[in-house]
Amino acid sequence: MTRKRRRLIVLLACGLGLGSAAALTLSAFSDTLELFVPPSRIATDAPHGGRAFRLGGLVEAGSVERVSVAGQPAARFRVTDGGATVSVEYVGILPDLFREGQGVVTLGSLRPDGVFKAQEVLAKHDENYMPKDVADALKKSGNWHPETGAAPPAAALWNDPQTKITKAGS
Amino acid sequence: MNRRLLLLAPLGLAAIGGVSFYAMLRGMKRGTFDPRGIPSQMLDKPLPDFDLPGFNRADVLKNARPILINFFASWCAPCIDEAPILLKLRQAHVPLWGIAYKDKHEATDAFLVRQGNPFAHLAHDDAGTVGIEWGITGVPETFLVDAAGIVRWHFAGPLPPEAADALATRFTS
């Protein structure tokens, strides 16, 4: 076995390994990539044939109803982006951050009847928009001290007569 | 020679990665790149019809020049953070219209007195329906609407100073 021959074999093996990796990647890309489709583009862009994609938008206020699907507790709600609205059905427990009027991303596929069957629901951030760095910046600038009072309640509760607003703003 | 090139390949790959990550960071800072954001469906679309106490779609169109529309609320702490940046935009003569989102009118007024009022016009979206229609995911959120009433740019969250500077130069030039 000469040095040249060995190098050739090793290079061939490397080529084979990386080549198959590339081939696998490309084939998997064409099958498994999850597109992000907002409601208003669902008619044109949504993949058919039960392929999974991500539907994202806002949970329409007042649209959430708790139902029972095949004996299992489920939730139905509508997701909107202003342009269009899509009904979503999800069997399972909604995430802790899920609220009406807030951003949500769901993963699932479109049923023939036009209802989006979600396998996964990911709630986006709080409506109150409090990324930690912003809170930091605020505290540094002395404008807001969460220590001196609780953060204001979520805005959805403002019009709710049962919520007592003890502290408005900062 | 071939071997040399082969040995340089890892450096090349790392360099490509580094440059792109730098581009992403810059984009995040200027608000043009948001790896987590839900893309706004309003982009390059005409404004939906709305009529709020304060102003309506016709007022925006009558204006016939590009404006910024900012959703804010007095209960929103990041809006306090954003206030000086908006004031600076106002000083740079950027037409800025505000929509108070799910807020009490007196609270909004107190907020604007305390933080300074950067808005040329103010509307109240008490029920939050316009916000839903526009697809905002929280407050503050800012839209750039051109003279024809078409949304050209959108930013979720408090405007970073870099983005505000970029906007100011865009409006003055």
Place this chain on the structure above:
Amino acid sequence: MIAELGHFGLALAVAFAIAQGILPLWGAHRGEARLMQVAPALALGQMIALGISFGCLVWASVADDFSVLNIAENSHTLKPLLYKITGAWGSHEGSILFWCLILAICGGLVALFGGPLPASLRARVIGVLGLTACGFELFALLESNPFARLWPPPLDGRDMNPLLQDPGLAFHPPILYFGYVGMAVPFAFAVAALLEGRIDAAWGRWVRPWTLAAWCALTGGIALGSWWAYYELGWGGFWFWDPVENASLLPWLTATALLHSAIVVEKREALKTWTVLLAIGAFAFSLSGTFLVRSGILNSVHSFANDPARGVFILGLLAIIIGGSLLLFALRAPKLGASGLFAPVSREGAIVLNNILLCSIAAVVVTGTIYPLFADLLLDTKISVGPPFFEATVLPLACPIFFAMALGPFMSWKRAALAPALMKLWWVALVALIVGIVAKMGMHAVPAFAMGGAAWMILGAFADIIERIRLFRVSPANSFHRLIGLPLSSFGTTLGHAGLGITVAGIAGMSLASETIVLLHPGEHAQVAGYDVKLVELHDAKGSNYNARVATLEITRDGRPVVTLAPERRSFTTQTMTTTEAKIHTNLLRDLYMVLGEEREGGAVLRLHHNPLAPWIWLGALVMALGGGCSLADRRLRIAAPTRAAAAKAATNKAARA
């Protein structure tokens, strides 16, 4: 005052690190022994300074010193003491300081145990570690000072993210960090070798234990993280191919490849250039994983302050460290010299195959992780790459590794034949086939195949030991004698390979997991996988910094009581956040996993999981880490031997001089 002391310790450490980065490297370059000799003292000095600094941070956290911004943001008087201590590395600033501390400890350990190294190599390794540490300490000092003060101090802190207040996560970061940062030592060895312009078998022998130690920590850290995700996130899944998980998997894959290729350098002086590249690559992946998470480019539960400005600083640091070492590699690697010859079918060949496949998997994972970012940046489309992509690409590449893993140890160095090795494994193949066929009766094809593969790996790993002790071919006493005489490292190999097999079996078993979501009122029953679950009652409970809603579940099987579990929903008062506390009952063959969801109509929505073989996933990782520990113990003996000899020699010289 304590905070200022900590701040001073950090500044002192930077000074030590600068000296440690410059003097020994300069000394090694000029061949000045005195400059090279200061390296260990400087490394120890840096370690002590940072130790004091970190100690101050822990003290401030335990003493609830809310005038320190970092503490005020992440702590609370009501927080349990354990989390006050672990909170010191839970925040962004604290974790960077902790990161620096581990890097300094690595430098200190090289200084303490690096006695037998050639003087110039030791000076260069410590010097490179000093330069790396210097960068990160400057970052801590200038951009993310953990001791910054807040005035006026608030009455109470903001508290830590409740998801992170968990024993699993409290110890997950330090172990993972030891893995990440431990990779700095092989990296420093690689850069030092490039500076020296030569690599020999001894280099391979010195690099291996460091790599092994870091690899063990990384394995443990990843397993702990996955276990945390399993029981704390409440989804019943254990690996989500989340970008952050992938960021920890990448260094693990490259470190595993490095671990094997370093053996070839040690035994056969081959694959030198490649091993150096792997050492750089493993550390580069460790660093960039941290960077991607910290800069906010990737989303995660550990979302530290997402500050692009900080990201730019870290990116610059990475550009210097990774770019510099890769440039050095491109310039100096041709000097490392040609390597030994071997046939494609040989132990070396098997390790090359392992390396190629592991790196291909790493390449696929990198692609899947960053492709959405690039698509967003360049093509302006939002897509995500989910588990189906990774399963479709990683599995086909992993299968040949699983197959070759049992065969590799049966190959001889330099030149081997495939047939005899396969002959020795005939019984393993038979058992694996039977396991596969039996599994096929209850499972889908892919998991059944994985079950067979797991049996092949586990038994194949032990076949190596059986072969070595010639079990059943010589008398049992003789076999036992041989067993005692075996070096610990061969047990290390066996345990390492068997551990992966156990994990694969666990993952395959999870494909049988069943899940039911039910709405139960108190007194009602539900069934999951043959178990009867009865909701006894719902009540409120109070924790030190949260209020909880607890469901009591009585689980029986065929009328016999199994266990009573009480899953909770906790709402944390200071962070206005709710978490679900899943409750798990395990018997090492299956997990019963119960989650309490929302309440409606007087009842509770419950998610009931039955996860067969789930504990094996983490058990396997534990066995893998244990195998690494075995090999490490063996190495230490071998490395300590020359140390003792050298020490004895030095002592006699001293005595002779006196």
